[in-house]
Amino acid sequence: MDETEEDLIDYLVKSKAYPVCSKFGKISFTGPKDKFFDKKKDEIIKKLKLKTKEDCGRIRELVKEESAKLRTTKPIKKWVKEDRPREMLIKVGSENVPLTKLLAIILRTGNSFDGSSAEDLARKLLDKFRDLRGIDQASVDDLCSIKGIGMAKGVQVKSALEIGKRFYRENAEIKKRLSNVESVIGFVRDFYGPYLRDSKKEFFNIILLDRKNKVIDTKELTKGSVNASIVDPLEIVREATRETASSIILVHNHPSGEVDPSGDDIETTDRVVKACDLVNVRVLDHIIIGKNLEDYFSFMDKGLI
Template sequence: MKFKKDHVTIKELPEEERPREKMIRFGAERVSNAELLAIIIRTGSRRESAIALAEKILSKAESLRELPLLTIEELMELNGVGLAKGVQIKAALELGRRMASSIKQEDKNVSSPKDVADYLMEEMRYYQKEYFKVILLNTKNQIISTELISIGSLNSSIVHPREIFSVAIKKVSASVILVHNHPSGDPTPSREDIEVTKRIIQAGDIIGITVLDHMIIGEGRYYSFREGGLI
């Protein structure tokens, strides 16, 4: 029995509506999220086009922000997504993430909160738990390294000044910048954030290592304690 097709394939679309041709002609910025994803997965299934399958994948993720969080196994739960397509999608997302955070630490000079946001935003905005990191700087405000201090629960991180300054002393840091994320997407500091920051600043003053700022990363937004007058 011949299978009856109930969808239009990409090849059957007018050329100007095909994702790849559309991107070549008008540029990537004129192509929708589903069309970009369809270009990556290349083919659909017997029952749906690559665009329809891409739309289903985006629907499963609920938002573009959540797409990188889907595992290969979760992608494969969708009809039409096998191991090969799942790996293709994850590889493309990982490449994008690495490109966004590809600035060499040794060449990076921090002169403003925006520099910190540009450096860590794309990496930290997708975390589903609170990650507390510290950027270690030399006397010229160049990054020595970025260290992960703790991983907390959904809405709180646990950090102690000794964990921060032990690594800062070991790497001969002149100053530090504290950075953590809010999985909710709202970077507004909590009372706990403010109290912890005060304790860390006091400890730094005693040791002789300056806390330049505390940055909270949200969904495409950030909060700087220095800009907010809290430091």
């Protein structure tokens, strides 16, 4: 029995696929497809008479209309106005908007095939990755593993999280004079914390300071393995003298999350201090970053420098 246009539209709806026409006139299908789709697509193109962009556009609209009938939830634009994420933010302020709605604003749209709203997709993100920190650790490909989140949405989410990190860096740069342990840890927390707390590799950095303990620059020296980074005291001396720094602060993270210094950490610090003494550059502190916001170890605070 020959399938009618209506039958084929139903099949496209179930397969969550719709036709597109390239600028060269090639017809293809986007969206998820079942395993039998490739065998059937030529027949679909022929029976639906798909030859032009206009043909594809007409069928695409029919597929969307039929998909909309299967929705079990309303799209956000049909919600009560007060419940819509953007309208809620304007009315009550961003700090009072639930996280799912904030993520929905970033995602912008839902999944037209299964009727998921942007907020539904936000819940799926949080269900899979637990929290913003988990989402931040995920790659774009990881985010795209969620049905309804494609490359564009994945990039939007990662971009928003990166903006948040850079906000903290800007905040750190405002406090450029580091006069005590608290100010040093505050700078390190804001400048390095968002990037290093969840890193699976060990990074070794230095903060270069002038005579008034104002930050001149920051340098990443090494990116190591899971267990250690290789630090060359001579490279640190070169960076310090090149920038005419009067003092420096060493910063590195422990991927394990533990902040207590290892024997290697103490030995490395001692070698760096001795090398810097030769050129009259003082090592003010060595900060180790752990997993959580409050997890920091200061060599100066513990009397190890």
